[in-house]
Amino acid sequence: QVQLSESGGGLVQPGGSLRLSCEASGRAFRDYAMGWFRQAPGKEREFVAAIDFIGANTEYTDSVNGRFTTTRDNFDNTLYLQMNSLKPEDTAVYFCAASVTREMVFALADYAYWGHGTQVTVSS
Numbered sequence: 001q002v003q004l005s006e007s008g009g010g011l012v013q014p015g016g017s018l019r020l021s022c023e024a025s026g027r028a029f030r031d032y033a034m035g036w037f038r039q040a041p042g043k044e045r046e047f048v049a050a051i052d053f054i055g056a057n058t059e060y061t062d063s064v065n066g067r068f069t070t071t072r073d074n075f076d077n078t079l080y081l082q083m084n085s086l087k088p089e090d091t092a093v094y095f096c097a098a099s100v101t102r103e104m105v106f107a108l109a110d111y112a113y114w115g116h117g118t119q120v121t122v123s124s
Helices: none
Strands: 002-007 010-012 018-026 034-039 046-051 058-060 068-073 078-083 092-099 111-114 118-122
Touching: 002 092, 002 111, 018 034, 018 092, 018 118, 034 068, 034 078, 046 068, 046 078, 058 068, 078 092
Parallel strands: 010 118
Antiparallel strands: 002 018, 018 078, 034 046, 034 092, 046 058, 068 078, 092 111, 092 118
């Protein structure tokens, strides 16, 4: 079992920045790839970013590429999502998720464990 807990969400103006954190406990954090997803009101949950088990490789959805960066600290069992140049369309609940593989995966069904999410609102 893996327990995930996101933090760092909030209200930010367009163009601003936020850093989300995801603390993991339970199964060895360093053994599996991680991902970020988001869900806006009335929309399906969508892939945002993924990182492999050692943090050597990352992947992003096109709409956030160049603005968001995901990293991980395998000593502190924490995943991060740095979000810059935020736009109103980035408003959503953001979820971190843990896979059962070491390599990056991108579909919701590929992730076995989920956090409860943190709200990000981008508005002036």
